[in-house]
Amino acid sequence: MSDLSDYAITRKWPARHPDRIQLYSLPTPNGVKVSIMLEETGLPYDAHLVSFQTNDQMSPEFLSLNPNNKIPAIIDPNGPGAKPLALFESGAILIYLAEKSGQFIPRDAAGRYETIQWLMFQMGGIGPMFGQLGFFHKFAGKDYEDKRPRDRYVEESRRLLGVLEKRLAGRDWTMGDAYTIADIAIFPWVRNLVGFYEAGELVGFTEFENVRRVLETFVARPAVVKGLDIPE
Numbered sequence: 001m002s003d004l005s006d007y008a009i010t011r012k013w014p015a016r017h018p019d020r021i022q023l024y025s026l027p028t029p030n031g032v033k034v035s036i037m038l039e040e041t042g043l044p045y046d047a048h049l050v051s052f053q054t055n056d057q058m059s060p061e062f063l064s065l066n067p068n069n070k071i072p073a074i075i076d077p078n079g080p081g082a083k084p085l086a087l088f089e090s091g092a093i094l095i096y097l098a099e100k101s102g103q104f105i106p107r108d109a110a111g112r113y114e115t116i117q118w119l120m121f122q123m124g125g126i127g128p129m130f131g132q133l134g135f136f137h138k139f140a141g142k143d144y145e146d147k148r149p150r151d152r153y154v155e156e157s158r159r160l161l162g163v164l165e166k167r168l169a170g171r172d173w174t175m176g177d178a179y180t181i182a183d184i185a186i187f188p189w190v191r192n193l194v195g196f197y198e199a200g201e202l203v204g205f206t207e208f209e210n211v212r213r214v215l216e217t218f219v220a221r222p223a224v225v226k227g228l229d230i231p232e
């Protein structure tokens with residue numbers, strides 16, 4: 001593909017600035033990871049709303065970019081080799097944007113892999129487990145009489161919060177002094193667990209003092225405040 005018009009998705013969501021990164025998203029905990037990262041880096045971008053109310057994520061145009069029908073996804077018209085690059089999976093997008101901007105990932109190899117390790121801890125643990133807890137506690141699964149599925153995800157979420165709590169003891173951020181893509185991935189999910197999912201009491205959130213401290217610092221960052229509402 002040589003320019004954005006070669007991508008079917010741009011027919012449904014035309015690029016306002018074809019020279020900028022195109023973001024296809026919704027302000028969910030996975031979606032805001034990327035809008036927050038774009039705000040933090042200052043990379044210019046166009047944001048396009050993929051509405052679940054109208055099942056936009058199942059449209060042929062969206063599926064042409066992400067066959068897995070999930071937001072977020074991006075196209076960078078100026079990717080590696082000065083060619084467009086399309087990407088889905090928020091973790092992959094965060095790594096890409098960190099490398100492109102040279103920000104929010106340590107430069108030394110060991111620090112870089114450790115950051116990716118904590119990013120993967122979110123992608124494989126926090127995201128899926130908190131998400132299932134939301135389903136069984138607040139959404140369709142809450143009416144099931146059998147509470148064992150809910151309790152399993154409560155326990156697993158508590159365990160993961162405990163791991164994070166220990167990691168954050170004596171540290172400002174997951175990687176210590178440096179704010180990184182690991183924090184940008186983890187904290188929208190922690191916020192969502194106690195906010196939108198209303199599961200704070202269920203998981204005993206008050207016990208996790210370090211997690212609470214870092215969450216407060218995270219949500220006060222101007223780029224986070226902005227990114228949490230994008231796309232409008």
Ligand SMILES: N[C@@H](CCC(=O)N[C@@H](CS)C(=O)NCC(=O)O)C(=O)O
Nearest residue numbers: 028030057069070071072089090091
């Ligand atoms: N592992 C994916 C998960 C993305 C994901 O689950 N996105 C949800 C919103 S938070 C979605 O698009 N759901 C729409 C659907 O399943 O149809 C990522 O991190 O990008």
